[in-house]
Amino acid sequence: MMMKKTATILLVSTLALTFTGCGGNLSASSDSSSNGPVTEIDAGTTTGMADMPVAGITADLSFETEKPVATADAAQSYSSIPDDSFLYKGNVISVLNDTETTLDALEASNTTPGSLYQDEKLYSLDSGAIEFETYNVDGKEQPKCIYIIEKGILTPKNICVGCSIDELVDAYGEPDKIHDETYDAYEYNYGDVDLVFDLNMSEKKIDRICIENTETVSKVNQEPH
Numbered sequence: 001m002m003m004k005k006t007a008t009i010l011l012v013s014t015l016a017l018t019f020t021g022c023g024g025n026l027s028a029s030s031d032s033s034s035n036g037p038v039t040e041i042d043a044g045t046t047t048g049m050a051d052m053p054v055a056g057i058t059a060d061l062s063f064e065t066e067k068p069v070a071t072a073d074a075a076q077s078y079s080s081i082p083d084d085s086f087l088y089k090g091n092v093i094s095v096l097n098d099t100e101t102t103l104d105a106l107e108a109s110n111t112t113p114g115s116l117y118q119d120e121k122l123y124s125l126d127s128g129a130i131e132f133e134t135y136n137v138d139g140k141e142q143p144k145c146i147y148i149i150e151k152g153i154l155t156p157k158n159i160c161v162g163c164s165i166d167e168l169v170d171a172y173g174e175p176d177k178i179h180d181e182t183y184d185a186y187e188y189n190y191g192d193v194d195l196v197f198d199l200n201m202s203e204k205k206i207d208r209i210c211i212e213n214t215e216t217v218s219k220v221n222q223e224p225h
Contacts, residue, residue, distance in 0.1 A: 081156045084193040084211060088130070088153065095213045096192055099134050099141045106132060119221075120144075129153065137219050144216040148209040155195075155209065165204045168197055 081087065085094040091105040103109050106125055113121035119136035129150035134141045151162040157171040168186060169175075172195075175186035184199040192215065198208040 083156060083188075083190055083195065086148065086153060086155055086211075093146065095143050095146045095211045097143065099143050102132060102143055102146075106130065108132060126150070135216050135220055137216065142216045142219075143213050144220065145213070146211045148211075159197075159206070159209075161206050161208060163206050165199060165206070168206060 081092055082094070084096050085092050087093070088106065093102060093105050095102070097105070103111075103123065106123070108123045108125045111123045111125055113123045113134075115121050121134045121136075121141065123132040123134075124130075125132075129148075130153065131145075131147040131149065132143070133145040133147070135144040136142070148161060151160055154160045155171075159168055159171050165186075172186075172188055176189045177187040179185040179187065179196075184201045186197045186199065188195040188197075192213070194210075194212040194214055194217075196210040196212065197206050198210065199205070200207045
């Protein structure tokens with residue numbers, strides 16, 4: 001019995017270490033570029049900001065059972081999320097989904113948007129933890145950008161606001177573009193999507209993450225009201 005107990009504890013400890021990363025959550029990468037409707041992910045208890053899947057693991061700590069100690073099904077689901085997306089309140093959020101789908105997934109359908117520019121709407125939720133920006137293209141509200149502002153909301157490569165620049169480069173490689181004129185940022189290009197990590201250079205950390213829909217951005221004419 002003692003040997004069985006010891007082996008089980010070691011296995012749980014190993015799994016916990018495997019899935020711990022920058023945000024204290026899952027460490028996962030995604031090579032997928034497929035986009036689909038918002039998908040419900042069974043990844044443990046999630047409440048959105050700073051409460052991503054702890055490890056995506058359902059653990060059975062009964063020493064008398066012959067069942068596997070833990071399963072990583074939820075972790076596998078998370079690793080399949082494409083780079084244009086992130087997990088929020090159990091939903092996969094993508095800037096490539098239509099505006100209505102994204103607002104529903106963000107639980108922002110009843111949020112009154114503000115704006116700085118003509119034809120633009122800016123939805124703020126969770127007290128500004130996430131912002132969703134849309135743009136009017138030919139009379140239709142199209143998704144433009146999603147801003148992740150608070151710590152603890154992870155990209156599929158386990159990067160969040162507050163991670164160091166070194167952690168960012170370890171996860172994503174060298175950036176496709178470095179912004180260092182009006183603001184400091186590393187930009188990664190994925191065709192339909194650009195990932196822009198705004199940086200605090202004095203602290204060498206990520207200040208904000210912006211996920212841009214490149215098709216919508218290409219049509220923007222930013223004129224103030």
